[in-house]
């Protein structure tokens with residue numbers, strides 16, 4: 197397998213890194229929408245992060261890589277087997293956290309899986325060919341140029357990602373299987389409008405720009421070049437840094453449910469969303485969850501306004517109503533209101 201670019205070697209792109217780290221700590225934050233220019237390595241951070249995460253224990257032979265420690269959350273096959281062989285140790289192995297690419301033009305069968313009616317009728321079995329959603333279970337699903345994907349497919353992906361389950365129905369047959377993954381979609385707003393209903397359903401959105409200062413550009417190219425010359429040697433020089441990030445994620449996952457959120461922080465979050473005029477409550481919820489993950493990553497016992505400030509733009513910028521009288525970008529609007537509302 198090719199050696200992925202080390203996460204810790206990614207220059208700048210702090211917002212992107214922060215968002216991906218947050219979803220690795222709390223996948224319930226929802227997907228990440230990466231907006232930005234072509235050729236800025238939008239998928240690099242996802243692959244890099246998945247590669248540094250602790251490998252996961254999975255049932256041998258299960259097409260969904262079910263967790264042997266959580267049979268209730270597993271697929272039907274694993275669930276039944278665990279009931280039949282209670283107390284027996286399941287055969288399992290350690291596998292890397294999957295990052296599955298969903299190519300544009302993939303058929304619905306390829307994505308959700310295909311039920312084979314003929315086999316089902318002739319052999320009396322449920323013949324199911326798992327699709328990309330099955331392979332993405334417990335990992336990441338990456339869609340490049342999500343704005344060019346057919347609407348119904350995007351809706352389907354978002355539904356599955358939020359329910360954690362894929363339901364396939366065909367000719368009266370139906371099958372469901374676990375599909376818990378973090379959806380990461382990239383989009384270039386200049387190449388196709390993103391529907392507001394779609395935007396709102398991504399947990400976080402980040403902007404990735406071509407670096408504009410000379411030193412950053414030079415450093416990006418220097419590291420990329422070194423990596424391409426000798427990926428193994430390059431990755432070795434970043435091993436320690438990557439291991440440090442891995443320990444932070446593991447500690448943050450363990451700490452997450454104990455991170456405190458005071459009423460005054462909840463107040464500040466709600467005030468911020470009201471001042472920005474975000475629709476519904478999804479923004480408030482995501483803001484709180486992302487701030488909690490940020491606090492856990494910092495090793496802090498409680499969320500404070502500095503965590504809110506740090507995650508506000510990625511949790512809220514894609515939920516703003518368009519204001520025809522204000523043509524400053526959403527990011528600038530969020531920054532301005534954050535400065536007004538969350539001053540120390």
Ligand SMILES: [Zn+2]
Nearest residue numbers: 258262271274
């Ligand atoms: Zn299974």
